[in-house]
Amino acid sequence: MRRWVFADQLGPHFVDGNQPVLLIESRAVFRRRRFHRQKAHLVLSALRHRARELGERAIFLQGETYAAALDTVGEPVEVCAPTSFAARRLVERRPDVTMLPERGFVTSAADFARWVTGRGRRRLLLEDFYRDARRRLGVLMDGDEPAGGAWNYDHDNREPPPRTDRLPVPEPWRAHEDDVDAEVRADLDRWERDDGITFVGADGPRWAPATADEAAAALRHFVATRLATFGRWEDAMLAGDPFMSHSLLSPALNLGLLNPLECVRAAEAAYREGHAPLASVEGFVRQIMGWRDYVWHLYWHFGPDYRHANALDAHAPVPDWLWGLDADAVTARCLRGVLADLRARGWVHHIPRLMVLGNWALQRGVDPAELTAWFHASFVDGYDWVMLPNVVGMSQHADGGRMATKPYAAGGAYVDRMSDYCGECAYDPKVRVGPHACPFTAGYWAFLARNAERLRGNHRMRQPLAGMTRLRDLDAVVAQEERRGTAPP
Ligand SMILES: Cc1cc2nc3c(=O)[nH]c(=O)nc-3n(C[C@H](O)[C@H](O)[C@H](O)COP(=O)(O)OP(=O)(O)OC[C@H]3O[C@@H](n4cnc5c(N)ncnc54)[C@H](O)[C@@H]3O)c2cc1C
Ligand code: SF4
Numbered sequence: 001m002r003r004w005v006f007a008d009q010l011g012p013h014f015v016d017g018n019q020p021v022l023l024i025e026s027r028a029v030f031r032r033r034r035f036h037r038q039k040a041h042l043v044l045s046a047l048r049h050r051a052r053e054l055g056e057r058a059i060f061l062q063g064e065t066y067a068a069a070l071d072t073v074g075e076p077v078e079v080c081a082p083t084s085f086a087a088r089r090l091v092e093r094r095p096d097v098t099m100l101p102e103r104g105f106v107t108s109a110a111d112f113a114r115w116v117t118g119r120g121r122r123r124l125l126l127e128d129f130y131r132d133a134r135r136r137l138g139v140l141m142d143g144d145e146p147a148g149g150a151w152n153y154d155h156d157n158r159e160p161p162p163r164t165d166r167l168p169v170p171e172p173w174r175a176h177e178d179d180v181d182a183e184v185r186a187d188l189d190r191w192e193r194d195d196g197i198t199f200v201g202a203d204g205p206r207w208a209p210a211t212a213d214e215a216a217a218a219l220r221h222f223v224a225t226r227l228a229t230f231g232r233w234e235d236a237m238l239a240g241d242p243f244m245s246h247s248l249l250s251p252a253l254n255l256g257l258l259n260p261l262e263c264v265r266a267a268e269a270a271y272r273e274g275h276a277p278l279a280s281v282e283g284f285v286r287q288i289m290g291w292r293d294y295v296w297h298l299y300w301h302f303g304p305d306y307r308h309a310n311a312l313d314a315h316a317p318v319p320d321w322l323w324g325l326d327a328d329a330v331t332a333r334c335l336r337g338v339l340a341d342l343r344a345r346g347w348v349h350h351i352p353r354l355m356v357l358g359n360w361a362l363q364r365g366v367d368p369a370e371l372t373a374w375f376h377a378s379f380v381d382g383y384d385w386v387m388l389p390n391v392v393g394m395s396q397h398a399d400g401g402r403m404a405t406k407p408y409a410a411g412g413a414y415v416d417r418m419s420d421y422c423g424e425c426a427y428d429p430k431v432r433v434g435p436h437a438c439p440f441t442a443g444y445w446a447f448l449a450r451n452a453e454r455l456r457g458n459h460r461m462r463q464p465l466a467g468m469t470r471l472r473d474l475d476a477v478v479a480q481e482e483r484r485g486t487a488p489p
Contacts, residue, residue: 006083031197035377042208045184105297126290139264140278169226202343209255218248219247228276242349309399333421335489359408442480
């Protein structure tokens with residue numbers, strides 16, 4: 001039967017043998033959200049490259065909606081389970097489409113369900129999920145024991161940045177654009193000019209892989225040149241080095257161009273062959289078969305209503321300057337830099353996402369569902385399944401702690417320790433009140449004051465809440481932050 005592949009199922013592992021394929025490019029998707037221009041470019045480029053690769057094996061339909069395109073196919077098709085609630089609903093409604101089990105993740109839905117059942121009433125902890133998967137698949141295992149004798153090397157990882165402008169590591173892999181990219185760019189220009197479709201962010205050379213071959217090259221490059229230093233500076237930020245030693249593989253993974261288990265095996269081989277230290281390799285493996293898979297399964301486990309969770313009663317709208325990625329409106333050096341990086345390429349690594357962008361919104365009580373929509377539109381690697389748990393749960397604590405045991409709120413001292421942003425900033429991370437009051441430091445205390453009652457039962461918040469009660473200027477901090485609100489800091 002013909003295999004329909006969605007635009008995030010573009011790798012060879014989403015089809016079997018030489019079967020015929022159906023690809024659909026839907027323009028309506030770009031009318032529903034104002035995406036980052038480079039995200040639209042990447043998705044269309046990857047889809048069109050796949051169509052070219054498959055040649056006569058594929059029917060490639062370009063139209064307004066999936067449903068209208070499917071109506072013209074004239075034969076039944078099958079599809080690997082799509083990655084969002086909305087897409088699965090669409091597929092389930094169609095008698096001419098058969099849905100197969102999902103692909104593209106390390107742990108299957110059945111293995112995840114077995115793990116959940118085995119937990120009984122215990123929390124669904126990432127650490128336990130990850131260890132279970134490593135045992136089951138024999139990844140970084142020496143017999144029954146974890147390689148090196150420990151499961152977790154976090155204490156060796158996560159150093160503050162060195163005192164340099166850039167990390168001493170080779171540049172990440174870069175794509176070379178071709179005629180498909182030129183055609184995509186011309187189409188996007190035309191849609192903007194004639195068709196009422198608008199984008200945010202800068203256009204720029206495509207930097208992420210658009211084919212499985214490019215993705216394999218990017219993985220090889222990362223493993224050979226950057227994996228060894230991945231763990232050490234995993235949480236650090238440098239104003240002049242947005243990439244640090246990260247892999248930049250999330251866009252390729254989320255387009256389905258890379259098989260995550262192959263990434264894991266490639267990293268393990270580097271360790272076994274003595275090319276990368278265990279702490280870095282374990283840190284990377286944990287991200288892929290731990291975090292990525294965990295987030296994927298929680299998306300389905302928590303269900304469609306999770307997107308409306310709002311345990312901290314946060315209702316501030318996402319401000320226009322954030323929707324527009326208007327870094328120039330911002331004075332706070334960390335937020336300004338991160339927003340400029342996001343505008344430039346639709347990507348920043350996990351600490352700017354969590355501890356700068358997410359932290360700022362959490363402190364100001366931005367509506368979690370609207371913030372999820374903002375992240376989804378602004379990031380090249382953003383998809384519903386990965387955004388919901390990461391933003392609603394992990395970053396905004398809107399699920400009341402189902403995913404993260406405490407809110408990821410932090411003051412300027414954290415940013416100061418883990419980056420070089422604060423030195424040249426107009427604000428001072430130690431100052432709470434007045435014109436130099438760091439918005440993250442003051443925002444942190446205002447956040448605690450606003451949510452003190454809601455967080456009182458959380459034993460991990462006991463110490464910060466006690467610290468808050470000792471602040472003599474708390475009322476002034478709260479009044480100041482109410483005044484500053486969600487204006488660009
Ligand atoms: C608020 C917030 C929003 C996020 N939104 C996304 C998103 O839309 N898409 C996305 O892929 N990741 C998202 N992440 C997770 C993480 O920030 C990115 O996967 C990572 O920064 C991508 O860069 P990289 O490929 O260099 O990652 P690396 O640091 O090199 O990590 C390797 C891989 O691990 C996986 N990974 C690590 N953490 C996570 C996680 N929490 N969730 C899912 N995958 C993970 C990614 O596939 C990533 O490519 C988000 C995190 C936060 C805190
Ligand atoms: S002082 Fe505050 S606003 Fe300025 S860079 Fe540091 S954390 Fe960011």
